[in-house]
Amino acid sequence: MEGWILLNPKEKQQPDGNVYRMNSRNAKSFVPPVTGKSQTISLAHGSGGKAMRDLIEDVIVKSFDNPALNMLDDQARFDLKELTSLGDRLAFTTDSYVVDPLFFPGGDIGTLAVNGTVNDLAVGGAEPLYLSCGFILEEGLTVETLRLITGSMKKEADKSHVSIVTGDTKVVHRGAADKLFINTSGIGVIPRGVNIAATRAEPGDMVLINGFIGDHGAAILEARGDLSLKSSIESDCQPLSKMVQAMLDVCPDIHCLRDATRGGIATVLNEFALCSNVCIRLDEKEIPLRDEVRGLCEILGLDPLYLANEGKLLAIVPRESVERVLEAMRLLPEGQYSAVIGEVVEVPEKRVLLKTSFGGERIVDMMVGDQLPRIC
């Protein structure tokens, strides 16, 4: 059995006529201990035999909180009519998560794996619907760790009303992977009339962000414990699909939208400038940045514009809609600190410029190399 198949808990979208009962009990407390079995993952758990089935049933299926009715199928199936009723295009995306450490203030690899893929769908204007989930487990990982992570995946999936409908588990020798890697792919549907693309930034457009930059990168850096620094910085890992829908409600013609993960806002804005053949001018003093993150950057010589985020998006919207969009964003917790941080101008083409808070101006280039490896 290559894939483990779980069922779609979204009752309104059940395609095959079967009745699936939602289980609302807390996923973590619902999962019984793996009694009489090893409490750590062994190669047997990836062998395709009984140990693997037990692991899937006892930990993964129960965490994701789906009655496992159809374990023998190798694929999830969707009714096309249901999908086409939501829009006219499918959005499909994939991402792998290898963050180190697995747990950090504000989230863990599971919250990243769900929100990262959900957000990749959301910023295309899509309503996220289904996720797949592939685990690569290192021999020796504790079952409890896996359970905590699948628990947070379920919790985050519920927030965005998405279902984890198919997946796979592999176990590799100790040293062949670092504890746990996750791949998630996602499918969503894009409503008619929405046309978001990195090529659509036009002179006159405004640039928006939904809050403080660099929190995730800073939180991971600190969680690694290499620095003898203590602060209260938490990852900003959060789903953005609800906010994107709210933005599209007030402005269906959003030109560009992208979540700023690795490479930070500098990288995304450079992509917009490059793809649209325009210049993006930022105003440093308008960019929301927490004092703690700024302090950490000062100490370590990092530039917050390149620090990773896991719950921040950049939007380029027509100037006449900017107030409406900003207001819609600020009404939601994930957009509470939204701000207009710049504008699109004609020249110099394919460049991002920053008016520094000191009054000078400089180029914000693409990041070279890695400020930090394995942040998501």
Add this chain to the structure above:
Amino acid sequence: MKYVDEFRDPEQARKWLEKISALAKQVQAGKDRPLHIMEVCGGHTHTIFRYGIKQMLPPEIELVHGPGCPVCVLPMGRVDDCLALAEHPEVILTTFGDAMRVPGSLKSLLQAKAEGADVRMVYSPTDALSIARKHPDKEVVFFALGFETTMPSTALTVLQAEEEGIKNFSLFCNHITIIPTIKAILDSPDLQLDGFLGPGHVSMIIGQHPYLFIADEHKKPLVIAGFEPLDILQSIWMILNQLKEQRHEIENQYGRVVQVEGNHNALEAIEKVFELREFFEWRGLGSIERSGVRVREGYALYDAERKFSIPNLKIADPKSCQCGEVLRGTLKPKDCKVFGTTCTPETPLGALMVSTEGACAAYYSYGRMDSFESKRETTT
């Protein structure tokens, strides 16, 4: 943030720039070229580009980016030696992050790490010592880099290792000293510098006296400057003021940190652990007399060059690179033959393109505004 924002106030900046503009016009009048002021330190180069100071200054002033980025002036042979150490099966090599990408003749430490060498990034030499404590079966080598700024912490770590009796910790020492290099620049025949911004952090250790020859023998003003943007502006104004009054003195703008005498304890630790080498090779500048230090005989146990046989390679810089001319201030980064074409931050040929404090990398990442500005003028 308190204690930082005061030094980044745009309103203050505007006032200083007005004063600078007025003074620069007077001082430059009658000269056929702009005034050349060299910032010796890479930290200053970074601030200048980070805050866009270069574009704020009047056309009468041109900043020249000096040799004060220790990663940039490291010769390729030393990087290769370090790689040989890193690839030793018993060695854990520890280094500051910006040294990871410096290209050797074949590869960088980052590439060696990808190929299996145990290379770890640390934030201070004491982190390296902690790794040594944790891995008594391995030799932990710290790739010691930097001017007098970082020398004391390296020296104190060696003293700490000695006190604890830790025997599996050593330095691959590439510490360098700034004064002989400024001297070499001043002695170069194509010199066209009118004044210096002195390195604030180095001066915190060595004090003001070592710079006196610049004023006395070479008749050039030097102002020891802090690293915030207003520090830079004020220091530039102080240099202009000296030029106007035809003075050439060592002045200290960074009085909140730099004492006239320097830091006695730090100097003592340096003196105890290190001694001057007769010569040290600088990338782009060649061999400079008494410009580097090595570990003293008495601390041989902590000297990787004594503990391991090191190839001690001499490798010429790529011919196309003009790092030396850029370092001496006779060529602007963008006028180098390979700048932005075969030499970019992604694939650096010359060392100045490697670190964010390197003149070329800073110019490439933050600075390439000149061409845009002329373009903007033609389109608007």
